[in-house]
Amino acid sequence: MTRTFLQAAARLDLIPLWFTPFFSTGGVSVPKRAAILRKLAPYRVRPDLPLVFQLIGHDARSLAATAAGFGEYGVNGINLNFACPSKTVTASGNGAYLLRSPETVFDLTRAAVEAVPEGVSVSVKLRAGWDLPDRIREIVRAVCDAGADWIVFHYRTAAEAYRPVDASERVRRIACAVEAAGSVPVFGNGDIVSSADAESLVRSTGCAGVAVGRGFLSDPWLVRRILSGDENPASEEEKHTFLRLLLAGTDSTKRGRNWFLECVKMTYGADSTEFKEARESAWDALRTRWS
Ligand SMILES: Cc1cc2nc3c(=O)[nH]c(=O)nc-3n(C[C@H](O)[C@H](O)[C@H](O)COP(=O)(O)O)c2cc1C
Structure with a gap:
């Protein structure tokens, strides 16, 4: 149903790009070409939109081999997921579990950056940490030093899951990520439900822009509201x-x-x-x- 929702939104020009859910590189194996093509099929309803394909995994060789194949799929970028807090994902050493080791995050990002064909960007999805938000700077520096092109930063730690966190703490954490990233663009993420929210987050943290998740699924016009500033953009x-x-x-x-x-x-x-x-x-x- 989410797929139908996204396809309808894309057809009506309510999203500026495709950002896929994560696709697991599956431990140390390399996913089959047919499996990736199947995952890409729904996005063909708007082949003109830039497409960022998200990968999740913890094995540098498998990630690199997967990333290397992306020249032929017509995607604009791959995004590495170091953010998913789901127990199933973290129990197998993936997603936010990797934030426990900024060195591993560096190695995985580096492997992807070195493997992708020319013209395919490598971005990352981060949370503020595994159990505490005390290594934001280190984690962000690791992905920047490894050559990431941009970052989506969800301000909660994995341990915080989706629980409420004080608004001033959201600003502090995102601002810290922005500062650590230097010239690498950071897109602030978490709990954005209106254009006023987005604007205030950009103003207070200096982030390059925002990424929205649940807010979009409960208001398909949210991105257009944010980009246009028009509160009633739907005829x-x-x-x-x-x-x-x-x-x-x-x-x-x-x-x-x-x-x-x-x-x-x-x-x-x-x-x-x-x-x-x-x-x-x-x-x-x-x-x-x-x-
Ligand atoms: C059901 C569900 C599935 C999600 N799947 C992904 C995913 O595949 N990749 C990803 O980067 N984030 C995923 N997220 C996280 C969102 O992208 C986002 O970081 C998080 O929900 C916080 O932003 P929001 O408050 O705007 O939703 C998922 C979130 C939910 C609730």
Whole structure:
């Protein structure tokens, strides 16, 4: 469903680039070409958008061999995930687990930088640390010294998962990453839900821009709001088109219907006639209404 959501957003020009979910290089093996091509298929709906393909792994040779193959896939960059806090991921030594060792982060980034074909950038996704945010400078320097082109920095540590952290601490950590990165652009990430948020984060930390996750999934116009400064950037026609595209990719199950209703709510608001009508309609009526 997230894929349908992203494809609809891309078709309506609501995102400036593709940034894929992580793809595991799977321990020490090198992923098969067919598996990577399968992962890339959904992004072909807008082949003109820059595409950053995210990799996760902990073996420098496997990451390098994977990165080396990216000349033929038509991607603009690869992004190395040193940020995922999920237990399944960290238990196998991947994602944010690697933040425990800035030296390893350096080695992995370096291996990718040396392996990628000309014209493919290498960026990284970081959190502020594993259990404490006390090595931000070291971690950021490691990826910059290894040759990373840019950084997405989620301000929480892995141990903080998605728990609330004081707003001033968010600023402190991102500003520290920006300062340590020097001329390497840092995109601040975490809890951005409005253009005012984004603007204030850029102003208070000096970050080059922002990256949004959950805020975008609950407001597909968020990136456009941030880039244009317009708080109401969606026409009625566009909202309708967005919902029509979502509905076309939604299966006729209870889960599919509930998801679609959530999307109507998010597009028009919980008090809107559109949402109230949609909630009371049967599937067939919904399909007729939005097709
Ligand atoms: C369900 C879920 C899946 C995620 N998958 C990825 C991923 O594959 N790669 C990644 O870099 N970040 C992933 N993230 C983290 C987000 O990109 C982002 O860093 C984090 O949610 C904080 O930003 P936000 O508050 O804007 O959501 C995921 C987050 C969630 C909630």
